[in-house]
Amino acid sequence: MHSLLHGAKRVVIKIGSSLLTNEGRGLDHSAIAQWADQIAALKRMGMEVVLVSSGAIAEGMQRLGWTRRPHALHDLQAAAAVGQMGLVQVYERSFHAHGIHTAQILLTHEDLADRRRYLNARSTLRTLLNIRVVPIINENDTVVVDEIRFGDNDTLGALVTNLIEADCLVILTDQAGLYTADPRKDLNARLVDRAEAGSPELEMMAGGAGSSVGTGGMATKVLAAKRAARSGAHTIIVSGREANVLKRLADGEAIGTHLRAADRPMAARKQWLADHLQVRGKLWLDQGAVEALIKDGKSLLSIGVTAVEGEFDRGELVSCLDHEGHEIARGLVNYSAEDSKKIMRVPSSSIEEALGFVDEEELIHRDNLVIIAPASSSQ
Numbered sequence: 001m002h003s004l005l006h007g008a009k010r011v012v013i014k015i016g017s018s019l020l021t022n023e024g025r026g027l028d029h030s031a032i033a034q035w036a037d038q039i040a041a042l043k044r045m046g047m048e049v050v051l052v053s054s055g056a057i058a059e060g061m062q063r064l065g066w067t068r069r070p071h072a073l074h075d076l077q078a079a080a081a082v083g084q085m086g087l088v089q090v091y092e093r094s095f096h097a098h099g100i101h102t103a104q105i106l107l108t109h110e111d112l113a114d115r116r117r118y119l120n121a122r123s124t125l126r127t128l129l130n131i132r133v134v135p136i137i138n139e140n141d142t143v144v145v146d147e148i149r150f151g152d153n154d155t156l157g158a159l160v161t162n163l164i165e166a167d168c169l170v171i172l173t174d175q176a177g178l179y180t181a182d183p184r185k186d187l188n189a190r191l192v193d194r195a196e197a198g199s200p201e202l203e204m205m206a207g208g209a210g211s212s213v214g215t216g217g218m219a220t221k222v223l224a225a226k227r228a229a230r231s232g233a234h235t236i237i238v239s240g241r242e243a244n245v246l247k248r249l250a251d252g253e254a255i256g257t258h259l260r261a262a263d264r265p266m267a268a269r270k271q272w273l274a275d276h277l278q279v280r281g282k283l284w285l286d287q288g289a290v291e292a293l294i295k296d297g298k299s300l301l302s303i304g305v306t307a308v309e310g311e312f313d314r315g316e317l318v319s320c321l322d323h324e325g326h327e328i329a330r331g332l333v334n335y336s337a338e339d340s341k342k343i344m345r346v347p348s349s350s351i352e353e354a355l356g357f358v359d360e361e362e363l364i365h366r367d368n369l370v371i372i373a374p375a376s377s378s379q
Contacts, residue, residue: 003251003258005249005250006251010167011048011168012052012168012233013052014170015052015054016173017057019035026058026061026086032094036091036097036098038245039134042246050125051091052153052156053087053137053138057079061079062083064079064082066079088102101132102135103128103133105121105137106139107156112160115314123360125160137156138156139153139156154221154224155220155227157171158225158235165231165232166233168233168234168236169234169236171221172239173221173237173238177193177238177255178206178221179218180205192205194257194258196260196262197225197259197262203222206221222259235259236258237259238255239256242255279330280312280316281308281318281319282310283340283344284305284306284321285320288304289304290304293369293371299362299365300369301347301348301362302347302351303347305345305363306344312337313337315332318330318364320364330370333363334364335359340363
């Protein structure tokens, strides 16, 4: 059995706070240096790596001299704000030793639910990966309005995996993986080495949906795997205490629990675009644009749009119509309705001249577009 990380090109790695902190005494600098060593090795193998890191609250508590984790939301948020400074400093120093630049990105779940902010975050992350930077992502604990919950970064890791269409999500924890029962209570409990992400049996093993106990907080990890699988990403739940665990996984060693996604990567995403978002406007296309989308699998460029209908913002879902009004595709648009009207029939090279700025060269990128039906005019 081969590791699901073997051969992956883009990976999201989530490191739990227990692996980063020194039993409540702030950040474990030597442990973080070792994680940087392993991630640098993955990058040398040609992988793009995004890191989702816990540890800010624990570091903030240590800096502030707090010995007990506070319950009040504003105290937790203050600790997170102080701790982020230390977290970023340690990562920056550790990766600098390998000649690797890092970037800090703080996200809330709301950032990824909002289409415009979703596209902005996606563009930023893709740009950072293209220039070989390691983005370090954390929940923006200083502004979240709901209570900071244990396990949130598992969900955040899955959302980021969906966002950048990663091949694999690796959740590093202090457990060996997912067990059939709680190994601390059941001597017959055995490690689940391979299963399909999203299967109901997994949630039962982990303590049920919404549980934060189960086999060592496994429920959020199982649900994260289910979410990551929606965009076709596999998930590995594995102990971060294993020596050189990331490099061994990348080399093909099957450690921990491997949860395979059932759907092909783009199929799940296209289904989401087609079925789960409300159409905000319409773009009418000329024949050349219709053929570029359907026959050539290209992105939609502004020059191929003949008319714009409706009011929509950047990142919202729009419908693409042929000249007879038949819907042929829909996708997330990179420009508002107002800006789309200004750049329709305009070549991509002239967008900046028309608007005074350029967000993207495409009006709708191919990755954010799904073909609905063949155009009547191309049959």
